[in-house]
Every structure is written in C-alpha cells, then in structure tokens.
Amino acid sequence: MTKKITILLCCLFGATFLFAQKKETSKNIKISGKIVDAATNQPLEYATVILKDGKTQKVTGGISDQKGFFSIETPKSTYEIRIEFISFKTIKFPSQEINANKNLGIIKLKEDAANLDEVVVIAEKSTVDIRLDKKIYNVGKDMTVKGGTASDVLDNVPSVDVDPEGTVSLRGSSNVRILIDGKPSALVGLNGAEALRQLPSDAIERVEVITSPSARYDSEGTAGILNIILRKGRATGFNGSVNVNVGDPRLYQTSVNLNLRTEKINLFTNFGYRDRRGPGRYNSDITYLSNGSIDSTRIENRNFDRASKSFNGNVGLEYFINKKSSLTGSVFVRDSKGQNLSTTQIGSFDPSGNSLFNFVRIQDEGETDQSLQFSLNYVNNFNDKGHKLTLDYQYGVDKENESAIITDLRPETNSTDETSIDKLLQADYVLPIGENAQFEAGYRGNFETLTSDYLVTLTSANEFNPSNNLEFTQNVNAFYTQYGSKINRFSYLLGLRAELTKINVNLLTSQEKFTKKYTDFFPTVNLGYEITEDQSFTLGYSRRLRRPRSRFLNPFENRASRTVIFKGNVDLDPTYTNSFDLGYLNKWGKLTLNSSIYYQRSTNDIVRVNRQEIRIIDGKETNVLVRQPINLASEDRMGFEFNANYNPSRKLRFSGSFNFFQFKTNGDYSYDVTNPSTGITTTINQNFDATNTSWFTRFDARVTLPASIEWQTRLFYRGPRSDAQSDTKGILSANLAFSKDILKDKGTLVLNVSDVFNSRKYVTNAFAPSRENPTNITNQTFQWRMRQISLNFTYRFNQNKKQKNRNSGEREDDGGGEF
Structure with missing residues (x-):
C-alpha cells in the first residue's frame, strides 16, 4: 500500500513539474532588490513590494525575505512601484517601462514615528514560511495555546505530536533535538518534558521544524530539530x-x-x-x-494529584x-x-477471582x-x-x-x-x-x-x-x-x-x-x-x-x-x-x-x-x-x-x-x-x-x-x-x-x-x-x-496587536541564516 501511494505521489509531482514547465514563457522579467532600515542598515523581512501595471491597472507584488531581498517575476510592462513596511515611510518609484530584468539596488526605509500606533496590516505574516532547510510556523495568532505552555505550542505544530506523558515526536519519532534560539538551553533543563510544561506559550514567537538540517546544526536528533524562537522586543x-x-x-x-x-x-x-x-x-x-x-x-488503579x-x-x-x-x-x-x-x-x-492480597500504595513526592x-x-x-x-x-x-x-x-x-x-x-x-x-x-x-x-x-x-x-x-x-x-x-x-x-x-x-x-x-x-x-x-x-x-x-x-x-x-x-x-x-x-x-x-x-x-x-x-x-x-x-x-x-x-x-x-x-x-x-x-x-x-x-x-x-x-x-x-x-x-x-x-x-x-x-x-x-x-x-x-x-515587529538591529539567533 505504501509503495503504491509513494509511486502515485511521485507521478503527481512529475506531472505538475512538466505542466508548470510548459506554462513558462520568455515574456516575463524579474524586478529585484534589497530593503534595509536606513538607520541601522539591517535587512527588513516581510516588507511589501507593490507593482501597479500602468496598462492593465492590475496590482501584483511580493515580500522581502529574511535578508531583505525580493525578486518578483512579472510580464513586461509599465509599472509604478511602492515599497511599504509598517511604521516606516513608504518609498514610491515613478511609473517606468520595464522590458528587461531590473535590480532596484539597496532600498533604505526611514522610520515614520507618526504612524507607529496605526492599526494597519500591509502584509500579514503567513502561518507557514518555507525555507531551503526548514519550515517556520508562526504561533502568535493561535488562541488555543493561550495560557498554555511550550508543550502545548509544540503539540499544535504540524508534523509534531506530544503524547500524554509529554514526549515530543517529530513525524512519529521521539528522537528529536529541541533547541531554544538555535542552541541547547537551560529552558529545556534536565527533564525536557517537564521543563517544556513550565515555559509559558506567551514567550514563544515561532517554531522552526527542521527535518533536513544543514551542516550548521548539531547532528543530534535522528528525526530532526525543533527550534523554539522566543519573543524579543524590537520596537523603538x-x-x-x-x-x-x-x-x-x-x-x-x-x-x-x-x-x-x-x-x-x-x-x-x-x-x-x-x-x-x-x-x-x-x-x-x-x-x-x-x-x-x-x-x-x-x-x-492510581490517581495523581500534581501541584x-x-x-x-x-x-x-x-x-x-x-x-x-x-x-x-x-x-x-x-x-x-x-x-x-x-x-x-x-x-x-487467582484464576477464580479470589483475592490474594489488597493494599494501598501512597507516594508523596x-x-x-x-x-x-x-x-x-x-x-x-x-x-x-x-x-x-x-x-x-x-x-x-x-x-x-x-x-x-x-x-x-x-x-x-x-x-x-x-x-x-x-x-x-x-x-x-x-x-x-x-x-x-x-x-x-x-x-x-x-x-x-x-x-x-x-x-x-x-x-x-x-x-x-x-x-x-x-x-x-x-x-x-x-x-x-x-x-x-x-x-x-x-x-x-x-x-x-x-x-x-x-x-x-x-x-x-x-x-x-x-x-x-x-x-x-x-x-x-x-x-x-x-x-x-x-x-x-x-x-x-x-x-x-x-x-x-x-x-x-x-x-x-x-x-x-x-x-x-x-x-x-x-x-x-x-x-x-x-x-x-x-x-x-x-x-x-x-x-x-x-x-x-x-x-x-x-x-x-x-x-x-x-x-x-x-x-x-x-x-x-x-x-x-x-x-x-x-x-x-x-x-x-x-x-x-x-x-x-x-x-x-x-x-x-x-x-x-x-x-x-x-x-x-x-x-x-x-x-x-x-x-x-x-x-x-x-x-x-x-x-x-x-x-x-x-x-x-x-x-x-x-x-x-x-x-x-x-x-x-x-x-x-x-x-x-x-x-x-x-x-x-x-x-x-x-x-x-x-x-x-x-x-x-x-x-x-x-x-x-x-x-x-x-x-x-x-x-x-x-x-x-x-x-x-x-x-x-x-x-x-x-x-x-x-x-x-x-x-x-x-x-x-505602547504597542499594537496588529503592528508588525521590525527587524532593526536584531540578530535572528536561530542557529544561523538560511540561503
């Protein structure tokens, strides 16, 4: 049965690949660049790039990656380009005809103090972010873990399962390495399961599921790595x-x-x-x-009362x-x-149901x-x-x-x-x-x-x-x-x-x-x-x-x-x-x-x-x-x-x-x-x-x-x-x-x-x-x-529920950047 399913999936992947290749056309061009904070020169992740086609009035675009880079494939046309990021001033490029690949270079955004408290969402962060060597799950919007612990957060991450005893499994295997901010940590402690029950969910920003770790990561953990990234303040x-x-x-x-x-x-x-x-x-x-x-x-028959x-x-x-x-x-x-x-x-x-002995065992630990x-x-x-x-x-x-x-x-x-x-x-x-x-x-x-x-x-x-x-x-x-x-x-x-x-x-x-x-x-x-x-x-x-x-x-x-x-x-x-x-x-x-x-x-x-x-x-x-x-x-x-x-x-x-x-x-x-x-x-x-x-x-x-x-x-x-x-x-x-x-x-x-x-x-x-x-x-x-x-x-x-965190001056201490 498993072999049949695997063959079927491979066929589906292959068919999709061939179909997508057939759809490609040489009429498309790429618009690329890098977006950084003008004050610190640090990259801005999830900045929004908006392309408005002057001929069709169609609006397309994309977002910047962790290093501030963006690359958008679009048909040749005349475009008005805007770069936006919450709490930063928008930059507009005048309408121009683009018939070949164009690199806008380094785009520096300045902070707009007047808009810090505006409740505006320009580009909502996706729930799942796919990288070459990891999948990132953002847990901020998950209400079912409010008031819970790190164990509850992990139990709600796709590919992860936490059994009733607190054992964490990745794709069915309990041999998974758990890191905090990319490193072994005292937060995991001597007893990992119990320590995860003590770390509040409110302290966690996201969880990285790394099923194919690169050489940057420890080799420990045959199933892979779960990297818990804690919240860090970034707003001025x-x-x-x-x-x-x-x-x-x-x-x-x-x-x-x-x-x-x-x-x-x-x-x-x-x-x-x-x-x-x-x-x-x-x-x-x-x-x-x-x-x-x-x-x-x-x-x-045992009853627990744990405090x-x-x-x-x-x-x-x-x-x-x-x-x-x-x-x-x-x-x-x-x-x-x-x-x-x-x-x-x-x-x-005994086999006839007669009692051999009965007693009560009490353990006070x-x-x-x-x-x-x-x-x-x-x-x-x-x-x-x-x-x-x-x-x-x-x-x-x-x-x-x-x-x-x-x-x-x-x-x-x-x-x-x-x-x-x-x-x-x-x-x-x-x-x-x-x-x-x-x-x-x-x-x-x-x-x-x-x-x-x-x-x-x-x-x-x-x-x-x-x-x-x-x-x-x-x-x-x-x-x-x-x-x-x-x-x-x-x-x-x-x-x-x-x-x-x-x-x-x-x-x-x-x-x-x-x-x-x-x-x-x-x-x-x-x-x-x-x-x-x-x-x-x-x-x-x-x-x-x-x-x-x-x-x-x-x-x-x-x-x-x-x-x-x-x-x-x-x-x-x-x-x-x-x-x-x-x-x-x-x-x-x-x-x-x-x-x-x-x-x-x-x-x-x-x-x-x-x-x-x-x-x-x-x-x-x-x-x-x-x-x-x-x-x-x-x-x-x-x-x-x-x-x-x-x-x-x-x-x-x-x-x-x-x-x-x-x-x-x-x-x-x-x-x-x-x-x-x-x-x-x-x-x-x-x-x-x-x-x-x-x-x-x-x-x-x-x-x-x-x-x-x-x-x-x-x-x-x-x-x-x-x-x-x-x-x-x-x-x-x-x-x-x-x-x-x-x-x-x-x-x-x-x-x-x-x-x-x-x-x-x-x-x-x-x-x-x-x-x-x-x-x-x-x-x-x-x-x-x-x-x-x-x-x-x-x-x-002095912060807003819908205000996006900025990356200014922050090091994503998750074990290294991705390529």
Missing part, C-alpha cells in the same frame, strides 16, 4: 505587555514582557509565574500466564557598538517546586528544579551584503532534587539529586560570494558534566541502601563548513560537519569506569527548485545520530514500583540515521499545499525492551518487569505528510495536516532468566522484527463572528500503532477558543477549553517478553491531565 521606545490567566483545574499564571529600545541599547525582559494543579489517572490490569494458562492477575509553582525570568541587554556590530548579554533563571501525590489501589487475584544560564553574543556585520561573524558563549547550571515517601507493604523513602553544568562555545562565519552564493564555516563545542545521586532508605528494616552515585561527562567538538548558491530557479546548499565525541561514565558506588570515544562525519545536501513563484520543490539529505543519554547508560536499577524496574545499559552505542526528504509547495490563490515524502534508515537503533525476571519479594516468587534500552539491528522509517491552508475570506480560515508513517524494525535479543528457588537458568530469545503503520491528523478552523469575536476550533486524531511488544489505541482530542479585543484593541480576552471531550488518554496493551510467547499481558490507561478551561487577558501598552 518603551513598550510591553501583561498577560494574566486563570483556569480550572487550578491554574493561575501571569507573565510580563517589557522592552526599552534606544539608538544604542535594547533592553528586553520577560518574567512569568505559574501555579497549577494537574489531576490525572493511571489504571493497569496485568495478567500473568504460566504454560499458556492464567496464573494470576494484578490490578492497579506545581514555577518562576521564569529572562533579562537581556543588546548594545549597538556601531551600525554594524552589537554585543548582547542575557541571564535566564528558573525556580520551580512541585508536590505530586499518587494513591494506588493494588489487588491480586516533592521536587525542586533550579536553572541559571548566562549567555553572551557578539555580531559583526562587515557589510550590508551578509558578510558577518558571530560569537557565542553560554554557561548553564541545572539542579534537580526529587524526594519521595512511599507507604507500602514495605515502606521506603528515596531521593535523587542531579546537577548538570553545560558550557557552549560557538563561532559562525558567513561570506557572501557574488550576488547569489554564500560560504559558511564554524565551530561549536558542547561540554556537559552531570552528577546524580540516587538514594533509597528502607524504613521497615531501618537499613540503609547506598543505591547509586553517578558521574557523567560528554564533550562534543564540532566543525562545519557549507556552501550554497542560487542559479536562476535552482538553489543548493552543500555541507559537511565533523564531530568528536568523548563520554565518561563513572559509577562511584561500584567503582566502575567506562569511556567511549568516536569521531563521525555528517554530510548534508539541500536542493531547491522554483518552478514558478507559487510552486517549488525541495530535496534534502542528512546524516544524523542519536547519542545515548546518561540515564540510558546508567546500569543501576531505578524502581517505578516493586514490580516495574528501569535500568540503563552501559554498552549502548549511538544510533546512526540517513534521512531523505522530498518536499513540494504549491499555492492556488487562497489555497496553499505543502507536502513531503521522507525516508530514514537507522542502524544500531536504540529501543527500550521489556523482559521478565523472577525475584523473591516478601518471601514469595514474583514476576518482575525489567525495562532496559538495547541496540537493535536496524529500523526503516518512511512516510508522507500534507499541510494545507485555505483562506476563503478574512473572516474564515481553515488549515489541516495529515502525516502517515511506517517503520520496520529488525533485530533479535537474548537474555537469561534464573529461578531463585531452583537455580535453573533459562535463555529467552526475542525477535523484534515488526512493521508498524500509523498516522495522525489535525484540522483547524478560525471564524470571525459578529461583534468581532474570533472563534477557533482544533481537532486532533492520532491513529493506532503497534510494535513488537505493544499495541496502542488511537487518540481523539479537541480544543476550542473564543477571543475578543477590548480597550480600543489594547486588550484581548481569550476563553480556552483544552481537550473538550476529556478524551486525551493513552491506552495500550503490552506483551512481555514477546507477543508470540507472553508470560504477562498488561492493559493500561494513562491520562496525564483532565480537561482544562481557562480565561486569558492580555494588555499591551
């Missing part, structure tokens, strides 16, 4: 906004964004406080088998040394405290997270053509402490203290060559040191268990170079990245040390072809890897419960992936279609497997489930996706996405199980050959109701999926939001209902040790949080 003078949110279950949140910009400095700050309660549920039904018959069943309070603060100062260079320093701090109470009713029954990060950035623009040098230094400290008191048949307390110190050094050099070519080179060093102390105290026997103490270091030195050019309608970007990795694992408790070193090369190829102004193809190739995390390398056993245990594997090797991506973009008037076909081949694939062991617990032989990561032989992943936007009018907008993927895993795993009573050892052989097909889709509708009320509805469905050891059911969820501007458009009220039907539940059936010969079958349902209803109020001062 003092301005800002205040955001307040209340909701049920308990949600109190406020954030303040302030910005002061003068000719020499740009001071930006954002602060956020969040107080939240998140109830949830987990239910499991485990059936234990012996020789194909039911031996016993174990039922666990957290967190503070985020970021202060930065950009100093304009001169018109071509700037120095920016910033400090980020986060402090959060959580209290999680889970109550579990546990019962065990407290957690504190603290992050501190210093960043320093220097930019030197040698000229107005993109020749520049960028230097970055970043130092971050993350501390996490977890402590739990467990009331059980055998009470215990446990605690985990982790401290991570991360340093980053980066240098990027960009040299334009001629009009349409560019050379880049750079270095990035990531240096991580992590210490973890896991301690268990068994209170019933009053004995002290030393548990585990770990030291982990990972140093990665990377060098890259790449060259790109545009020849007529064809663009290419070729790069090579070299990374030298050294990992040390020091188990202080057992006095064991392990060291791994490897040097790898990662070539990248990104190609683009513009058939017409509205149609284009992209083709990307990249080699990526997945390094095992410290938790995956730590062989110490960490218990979720007495019968469910996780342990790492110090023998893990990196996973290497070769990725191919073919994309097609077409615009038919008010309809925009963006589609891709992709294929990934991974070797040494890291997967978590479940195996069963027999252990003596409370004097009885008990089946224990052990989860451990291993390297399997290979995985082949393929799929296609469609993203469509249809805007029939200014009051009605639709968007939708569909992602279909299939992955095939090959590999075998063998392990020994020893019966503690008899001493007999049995070898278990597991075959992990499996083919899994799944999909997910989104639909989004925005409608303007009477009284200028905005109504937004979003539906999401993730299809069922299977692998060698589990089946997961599909998930349907819906979000609903209403928005109304008040106080002369300086304020906005948003009513948001997240998960309207309270249906976002993770339901799975797991088979251990294998589907073919299970010794236990687990049916489980997990709901991370209940339906959320919230009311959000935003007030803006």
Whole structure:
C-alpha cells in the first residue's frame, strides 16, 4: 500500500513539474532588490513590494525575505512601484517601462514615528514560511495555546505530536533535538518534558521544524530539530505587555514582557509565574500466564494529584557598538517546586477471582528544579551584503532534587539529586560570494558534566541502601563548513560537519569506569527548485545520530514500583540515521499545499525492551518487569505528510495536516532468566522484527463572528500503532477558543477549553517478553491531565496587536541564516 501511494505521489509531482514547465514563457522579467532600515542598515523581512501595471491597472507584488531581498517575476510592462513596511515611510518609484530584468539596488526605509500606533496590516505574516532547510510556523495568532505552555505550542505544530506523558515526536519519532534560539538551553533543563510544561506559550514567537538540517546544526536528533524562537522586543521606545490567566483545574499564571529600545541599547525582559494543579489517572490490569494458562492477575488503579509553582525570568541587554556590530548579554533563571501525590489501589487475584492480597500504595513526592544560564553574543556585520561573524558563549547550571515517601507493604523513602553544568562555545562565519552564493564555516563545542545521586532508605528494616552515585561527562567538538548558491530557479546548499565525541561514565558506588570515544562525519545536501513563484520543490539529505543519554547508560536499577524496574545499559552505542526528504509547495490563490515524502534508515537503533525476571519479594516468587534500552539491528522509517491552508475570506480560515508513517524494525535479543528457588537458568530469545503503520491528523478552523469575536476550533486524531511488544489505541482530542479585543484593541480576552471531550488518554496493551510467547499481558490507561478551561487577558501598552515587529538591529539567533 505504501509503495503504491509513494509511486502515485511521485507521478503527481512529475506531472505538475512538466505542466508548470510548459506554462513558462520568455515574456516575463524579474524586478529585484534589497530593503534595509536606513538607520541601522539591517535587512527588513516581510516588507511589501507593490507593482501597479500602468496598462492593465492590475496590482501584483511580493515580500522581502529574511535578508531583505525580493525578486518578483512579472510580464513586461509599465509599472509604478511602492515599497511599504509598517511604521516606516513608504518609498514610491515613478511609473517606468520595464522590458528587461531590473535590480532596484539597496532600498533604505526611514522610520515614520507618526504612524507607529496605526492599526494597519500591509502584509500579514503567513502561518507557514518555507525555507531551503526548514519550515517556520508562526504561533502568535493561535488562541488555543493561550495560557498554555511550550508543550502545548509544540503539540499544535504540524508534523509534531506530544503524547500524554509529554514526549515530543517529530513525524512519529521521539528522537528529536529541541533547541531554544538555535542552541541547547537551560529552558529545556534536565527533564525536557517537564521543563517544556513550565515555559509559558506567551514567550514563544515561532517554531522552526527542521527535518533536513544543514551542516550548521548539531547532528543530534535522528528525526530532526525543533527550534523554539522566543519573543524579543524590537520596537523603538518603551513598550510591553501583561498577560494574566486563570483556569480550572487550578491554574493561575501571569507573565510580563517589557522592552526599552534606544539608538544604542535594547533592553528586553520577560518574567512569568505559574501555579497549577494537574489531576490525572493511571489504571493497569496485568495478567500473568504460566504454560499458556492464567496464573494470576494484578490490578492497579492510581490517581495523581500534581501541584506545581514555577518562576521564569529572562533579562537581556543588546548594545549597538556601531551600525554594524552589537554585543548582547542575557541571564535566564528558573525556580520551580512541585508536590505530586499518587494513591494506588493494588489487588491480586487467582484464576477464580479470589483475592490474594489488597493494599494501598501512597507516594508523596516533592521536587525542586533550579536553572541559571548566562549567555553572551557578539555580531559583526562587515557589510550590508551578509558578510558577518558571530560569537557565542553560554554557561548553564541545572539542579534537580526529587524526594519521595512511599507507604507500602514495605515502606521506603528515596531521593535523587542531579546537577548538570553545560558550557557552549560557538563561532559562525558567513561570506557572501557574488550576488547569489554564500560560504559558511564554524565551530561549536558542547561540554556537559552531570552528577546524580540516587538514594533509597528502607524504613521497615531501618537499613540503609547506598543505591547509586553517578558521574557523567560528554564533550562534543564540532566543525562545519557549507556552501550554497542560487542559479536562476535552482538553489543548493552543500555541507559537511565533523564531530568528536568523548563520554565518561563513572559509577562511584561500584567503582566502575567506562569511556567511549568516536569521531563521525555528517554530510548534508539541500536542493531547491522554483518552478514558478507559487510552486517549488525541495530535496534534502542528512546524516544524523542519536547519542545515548546518561540515564540510558546508567546500569543501576531505578524502581517505578516493586514490580516495574528501569535500568540503563552501559554498552549502548549511538544510533546512526540517513534521512531523505522530498518536499513540494504549491499555492492556488487562497489555497496553499505543502507536502513531503521522507525516508530514514537507522542502524544500531536504540529501543527500550521489556523482559521478565523472577525475584523473591516478601518471601514469595514474583514476576518482575525489567525495562532496559538495547541496540537493535536496524529500523526503516518512511512516510508522507500534507499541510494545507485555505483562506476563503478574512473572516474564515481553515488549515489541516495529515502525516502517515511506517517503520520496520529488525533485530533479535537474548537474555537469561534464573529461578531463585531452583537455580535453573533459562535463555529467552526475542525477535523484534515488526512493521508498524500509523498516522495522525489535525484540522483547524478560525471564524470571525459578529461583534468581532474570533472563534477557533482544533481537532486532533492520532491513529493506532503497534510494535513488537505493544499495541496502542488511537487518540481523539479537541480544543476550542473564543477571543475578543477590548480597550480600543489594547486588550484581548481569550476563553480556552483544552481537550473538550476529556478524551486525551493513552491506552495500550503490552506483551512481555514477546507477543508470540507472553508470560504477562498488561492493559493500561494513562491520562496525564483532565480537561482544562481557562480565561486569558492580555494588555499591551505602547504597542499594537496588529503592528508588525521590525527587524532593526536584531540578530535572528536561530542557529544561523538560511540561503
């Protein structure tokens, strides 16, 4: 089926390509140029170029790209040309006959202070912006994430899925690299999923989905990269906004964004406080088998009551040394405290349904997270053509402490203290060559040191268990170079990245040390072809890897419960992936279609497997489930996706996405199980050959109701999926939001209902040790949080909801510019 669909899509792409080629005519000419800020000579992105045909009175045009360049193809004629940008004075070129390609050169726009507060939209920023090596999704207009977090924002980005446990996936793969402003950041923290739930959505400007990363980016993340770009103040003078949110279950949140910009400095700050309660549920039904018959069943019903309070603060100062260079320093701090109470009713029954035992397990867990990060950035623009040098230094400290008191048949307390110190050094050099070519080179060093102390105290026997103490270091030195050019309608970007990795694992408790070193090369190829102004193809190739995390390398056993245990594997090797991506973009008037076909081949694939062991617990032989990561032989992943936007009018907008993927895993795993009573050892052989097909889709509708009320509805469905050891059911969820501007458009009220039907539940059936010969079958349902209803109020001062941000003097710190 997949092969037929792939062949059909290729045929459609080919037919479109031939048809578009046939339509081309030599009568067209190009009008090009570059638009910059007259005060700083910085490029202005999304400036509007308007062409009015003096013969037909037809109006056409285009917008400038990130570097201020524009190129518009149009028939030969007489044109009146206007250049416009919000809060800048319009420039008009007198009517002139243009019969050949014309370059207007560098066009300098001056700021128009009188129009700063006008509510005028000249060129509305599109929801999706396609670049040669990335797709950019602007989230500012998304009401369904108001009052939410970064996790909610990512869950509403096409190609991305966030499961109920907070795991982020890109095109169905959870091995995705998450960056903040193009760099690893303390905002992601030690626990990425939990940290993303603490970063308010109001702080995010856009998300870049990079499925075919160029050599400029880290090779980490076999599925690709998600780059979260935070908001930065750009408008002249003092301005800002205040955001307040209340909701049920308990949600109190406020954030303040302030910005002061003068000719020499740009001071930006954002602060956020969040107080939240998140109830949830987990239910499991485990059936234990012996020789194909039911031996016993174990039922666990767990209720979560999670409460957290967190503070985020970021202060930065950009100093304009001169018109071509700037120095920016910033400090980020986060402090959060959580209290999680889970109550579990546990019962065990024989095959006839008679009770073997019943008890209540209560786990009262407290957690504190603290992050501190210093960043320093220097930019030197040698000229107005993109020749520049960028230097970055970043130092971050993350501390996490977890402590739990467990009331059980055998009470215990446990605690985990982790401290991570991360340093980053980066240098990027960009040299334009001629009009349409560019050379880049750079270095990035990531240096991580992590210490973890896991301690268990068994209170019933009053004995002290030393548990585990770990030291982990990972140093990665990377060098890259790449060259790109545009020849007529064809663009290419070729790069090579070299990374030298050294990992040390020091188990202080057992006095064991392990060291791994490897040097790898990662070539990248990104190609683009513009058939017409509205149609284009992209083709990307990249080699990526997945390094095992410290938790995956730590062989110490960490218990979720007495019968469910996780342990790492110090023998893990990196996973290497070769990725191919073919994309097609077409615009038919008010309809925009963006589609891709992709294929990934991974070797040494890291997967978590479940195996069963027999252990003596409370004097009885008990089946224990052990989860451990291993390297399997290979995985082949393929799929296609469609993203469509249809805007029939200014009051009605639709968007939708569909992602279909299939992955095939090959590999075998063998392990020994020893019966503690008899001493007999049995070898278990597991075959992990499996083919899994799944999909997910989104639909989004925005409608303007009477009284200028905005109504937004979003539906999401993730299809069922299977692998060698589990089946997961599909998930349907819906979000609903209403928005109304008040106080002369300086304020906005948003009513948001997240998960309207309270249906976002993770339901799975797991088979251990294998589907073919299970010794236990687990049916489980997990709901991370209940339906959320919230009311959000935003007030803006000295800025306007519809006023476009300007790029003057700002460095888009997203890991480098695009070609």
